[in-house]
Amino acid sequence: MSSSVLELKRRLTSLDVAALARELGEQLKDCRILNVYHKKDDETLFLKIRLGEENRFLVIHPESHTVLTKYEYRMPSQLTEFAKTLRRRIGNRRIRKLAQVEFDRILEIEIDGGSRLIVEHLPRYNIILESDGEITAVLKRRKMRDRTVKEGERYIPPPSNIIHPLKIDARMWSERTVKEFLKSVGYFTPYMEEVAMRMRMDKDRDIKGIEKDLMKVVREIYMEAVNSRSPTIYYNGNKPVDVTPLELLYYEKLAKRKYATFNEAVDEYFITIKLLAEKRKREEEVAKLAMEKKRIIDSLERRLEILRERARVLRELGHRLMADLYEADRILRSGVSEKYNIVEVKNDRVRIEYKGVVIELRRDEKTASIVSSLFDEAKDLERDIRRIEERRGEIRRELEKLMKRREEIKVKKPRVKKKREWFEKFRWFISSDGILVIGGKDATTNEVIIRKYSREDEPVFHSDVPGAPFVVIKRSVSEVPENTFMEAAIEAASFTTKAWKLGYASLDVYWVERRQLSKTPPSGEYLSRGAFMVRGKRNYFKGVPLKLAVGVFLMNGEEKVMVGPERAVYVHCGRYVEIVPEGFRKSELAKRIHKILTQWGYEIDLNELMEKLPAGGRIL
Template structure:
């Protein structure tokens, strides 16, 4: 969930949390917690530290972890006075009637922080960064605050940013993927820098409009608390919570049964490690108590040996209570020997805890190895997959689901137009000599502005401008009737070349950038190199590239290894020239 998603969920569900009582807290696994909250009825609030919060029923463990026992002591049965999001970030805070605060940070690996009077009493994960420290005894400080998207400084921030419009809105205002929706609603070029004229007010109005939440919308690869422009949801729900629950189940089911089995085993190992640590702590404490009350215990042992006090004569054991701790003493042993027995037990428990932690690490490695194997197996299927007719050309699928094809050479440049340019299609070309003919296929669908913009980026990136190191270039599109082999009288039109007549519809300052990722098309997984937004709208693992100094052949080998495809196939996907990595997500690539 992004910051806006959390904001929307709280707006929808605040009254189901505030003034309610926390009845019980559970830890489901390493990163998931469940809070039973009673207001008008009891609801189960699922919180995953990797970025999820919504009401959902989950199976709860029988035994609480040590951390959960601590949370229950502080928050069990207490009333929630206030429930809020901190600084429009992925952080939620429960303020309780006993002065405590329970804070969940839902980014990166996540954290749970217990705060009293502004000071951290305990953290699930203690961490230190350059700008803050999450440590016991330190004051709680949230991460550095971004700008509020509903604030008055939107235009000032946009105009002073070194990024283009969409990245500034995404990064500086925590809007993430919704930044593109703002640009679309405002009718502002997402790739431009700064605002001019009435664009400032249009941007502000568009931002306010996306804060108008109603229901929940699940798309093929994400979700939102409002309908997105140009996208058709797979399912619409009356509440955002229902949409999150549906999407959350879909994500959980993506892990195989074998991976889930290993995760369950790892949780059991984690519980054992906690139990062994608890036993070690107790045994060491008893050993210390025996030495701390040396004289008193020596006298008790002597009295037992003389028969002056009762003890278990069969097993020769004497039970005593010291400082609230029950201690079993062997009357055949001295005080020092009894203490040593407990210290020896503590040592054994420490070794067992260490063994359990090593087993957890081994399980984590097994899960990682299994997931890699499953990915390799999946990619082997890609090699044996069905092949589509358009793969003989350069191709990609736009974020609106429109197929775009382009020629690879003179022969295929001739073919894409002669064989595949239909009456309802569009013809696109970069404004430079030495660029492929690009056909935007309608196939019965309406070709939207997004598809045209993405096809323009594809056209300029696959031209010789890439090898020349251009940063941006213009492209134009025309209707099929404007494309022919009829030049001026006596003009020779070479094979693969086409003549464009009439008005050209230009798109200026198109950045030379592409993205590569594995996508699904008609139920088939395949590696796609296309316009940046077309790829990132279809997969969460991708790499964004621009013209650069990395040799194309070297980069192709890396891509081939990552996606499990032949190097030759990777080479066919890439643009004509050196590569520079601009951004990567979910992929390990240098």
Template sequence: MQKKEFTSFDVAAVVGELRKRILNSRVNNIYQPNDKTLLFKLHKPENHALLLLFEAGRRLHLTSYTAEKPITPPAFCMALRKYLRNSILFNIEQYEFERVVVFSFKTRSGNLKLVLEIFGEGNIILVDEHNIILHALTCKRMRDRNILRGEAFVFAPPSGKNPLKLSVEEFCGMLKSFGDVEVVRMLARFLSIGGLYAEEVLLRAGIDKTRLCSSLDEDAAKAIFDSLYSMLTQIMEGKLEPHIILDANGNFLDVAPLRLKRYEGLNAKSFESFNEALDEFYVHLKAFEKTETISVELETLKRETERLKRIIESQETVLAEAQTEAEHYRKIGDALYANSNELQMLLESFLKELKDGKNWKEITSKFLAEKKACVKPSVFFEGFDPKKLIINICIDDLHFSLDLRSKLFDSAAKFYELSKKAKQRLAGAKAALEESRRKLVALEEKIRAFEAETVKPTISVEEEITKRRIKRKEWFEKFRWFKSSDGFLVVAGKDAVSNEVLIKKYTAPEDIVFHADVVGAPFVVVKTNRKQPSQQCLKEAAEFSAAYSRGWREGFAAADVYWVKPEQLSKTGASGEYVPRGAFVVSGKRNWMRNTPFRIAIGALVNEKTDEARFVGGPVDAVKAETKAYVVIVPGDVSGKELCKHILRRLAEKMPKEKREKIEKVSLKEVMNLIPYGKGRILAE
């Protein structure tokens, strides 16, 4: 992937779209998933909730993907909530064709501006109506301006001339003034449109990008200006061709609001809006970066593991040496005490010979001769060092030296002290070794986890994207609903308000309306789409109508249900009689379906792509058409929570082994919502 940041053209294109989509939206909430990213949850009556994503220094667009949010919002996020929550976004503009966007909000305390800088490290600055900085993502002092709370806000110095305010004469004059500079560099610097669009302008004008400005005549200069003006006009008039450019392997290479000659011959994926294209591109880029980061971290972990193994090897050597030393010095101390009489005699004898003026070589020869003859205590003698005045001793293969100037038991104490110090080192070495081994185990576990995530990066990217995609609810998901066994959508009200909305807003003249002959029963609508539903579909809709009526709570076994056409429903009662909310007056013929049983099925499905469990509830035949894993429930006295546990256990047993865990992890609430009046019992199979 190549594209990492926005260009001025990108900013202009996305701002143009945002003005059409989100002006006059209300700010419902603000989130800050990470250090540089903000998510604005916006609401407009005619739209779903919209999520506007700001990433300082990088991007701006609407998004259909979620992001993990910290449990405690950062201070900057909290400040923005304080000032901007429930405000109205009334203006969006690009500042001087720079990578800077200014959002204007109408709040109770006055108008505020939020400035998004999409260049360099980026920043997001909240400014009051007097142009004073209230808060900033990053506060700092700079050579040309300060971003500090309480100070006046100043825009960054322009990185180039605003091409929208440039006349052809001005452009030609500037072109000449650059002399022996390549024309592509002049465009990129002077207009600050970036290398990609500077090259595109020249490609469209038919001018070699390496030509020097001084070599261009008036016709060439005008051709370049016309090419630039044409692209700007297309952007500013919103005549976009949003698309993602793909490389030969199908990887995302770039995202652009216009078709670019530079990418001719490459595959492209088109989108209805530039916002959608940006959203798709960056969510892939983020997921790809995540897998790349994992790979880099994996290599780092492996290097750290090798380093740790070398440390452990060294520590094991130190430990072994300390153990040997401690034992060795203790044995010497023990040997000195065990043979103290003989050794004392040896030392005294040696010292006497020296005092008698004998040569040390002569003395050594004498003791070695006695050693050879196995005369005690000379058998312990091995040699003498006249410079250090130490006598070398060997007892039972223990080789050590004794200082002639020290007392024998002082020497023994010295060796015991050396043994003690070695034991202390031994304890430290053991602790260090255990810590290193613990770290190694933790690292190896981490490596296994990372390797599991990087088995196949392309799959990881798709999984990451699928996981984060916001699931938009269909209109009927606000109600109770099911798909009949022959594919018709059947929708039921949940209460008086939803009954009213269902009939008034979502029922078409060709639909069929069901109602159980039980007080407090919901209205149930079969959405026919001008097709004739089967008798089976009508039977299932009748069962649905009965099951979610109060008859379930009362423990009925069956009830009568009727169906009518929508035009038979009215809010006008006889003689001006009041018709309460959620109720309708039914006139004309009622089509009865007698003795409709009270029963529903609850089934489980696992999405093969997302690996997520989903539950369906409705008439037995309808649920049976969707899944083999289902249970049938009827009115009963088992409480909802207990019944849910029984249902989940039964469903898990009916699922393949590898999918049971998905069912067992589901919240009881998901199943509880499907149980009429929160109680019942499982019908014996």
């Protein structure tokens, strides 16, 4: 194999689809589809899946591949009709089965309620929703010779000449070549070459005499693929060229990287080639602009050359005419000259050629006046030359910027979806003493924290302001240091939304043990969601300041935004931004903090940051 003839894999083969279907079928069985999104520009379909304790996206690129991605994508803001239909019909339903159809590049996802989502990864790609044998939604309506794909029609699979590797008998092909046989089972490059290399034979030879050995190798490769033996990405230089569910001899001379699963390898491969394509597109756009700038510079330089030569010749001719007035008068009177080439003579003017430049002289003017006109024209030309030189300099500087921009073009991968800890559904921080502190965001999370995430002997902080959060220190009261008590009080005060919005400088906060809280109201009264009765003594912190710090905390190798009391954020984050009530709206405050964190070298998602901030404020 020569690296110079390698073709980039742009879509999965039948064998690849078989391997991927095996993995995804096991992983997604009984998972619930939470939502559906559709990007109109590239027809990508996103199924938001509840997988265990986290949400993931099954990304369906109908033209090339399907993958359960680890990356975060920005979902389209506009809801297409196709997405609306899918949401209505398969939203909040469970996946019962995901499998390959025969041995074709087609995936079938069986969903609760009798629906099937069919993904045809074919040259004429499509995504079809079928219920009870009838098409209920389709990405692309198509009318073909052998079938019609549109709503209301019965779904008919596309015709296929591919035979499953486990169902074919090579003896039926004894009069054909190995290459023809391998094509019939969907083994194209690189799998065709892999078979030939493993058998040490020419793929153009006849099958006769090797049927048994050939079938053995074909099935061996199939089983290795569907069992995802050594999923691998291969690189030509630093650019990926292929991804396979098994390691191939065919690519033994290429650099490679192995993955735990084929799905992971497919995810990485296709996101990488997409980014490289985007980078190449941007480079080509810049190169096109640069070529236009060079064309303009070349044109200006040709113009400058002509103007400089004419200005030089005009001055030289002016000096010569002044030095030989007799010859000048002779030209004007009679239109003849032994020293200059007379191009044209008319009643009122004479055109002469001097050093390749044609110059017109008026016969009714005196020689001194003509010479003065020659010098004036030369001066005008020299002014034009200076302006053109300035313009050329500007364009050269623009070209230099373009070339520098081309060298600096980078495309970023989407962010890898972070693993969220259980407490990240709430407000949280780690105290300066290393203790987890959690707080409610609203009435619902207040209720959940007290009912499910607090123990009887843990201290709970609150204030008497309506809508105040419950803040819990996740440690027994007797084990909580004084600093952590104070920090929890600051958290409770600062995230009391009403006080923060009204610009309070401080607030009184109290704490009680969890066992002092009850959902049993006095007779005749009612407790709303997130509200609890407090029984017994309240321990107050008077005049707790409303002030928070924002920093970036490294947890289990991942950068997480931490918003909390200044001392706690300082201890765990080092650098931080202080904020207090009153000032900018929440969105503007988030942008300003995000800019600072970015300047410090952190890659933080703006939405994640905004989610953790209080209701606006200003930076100290």
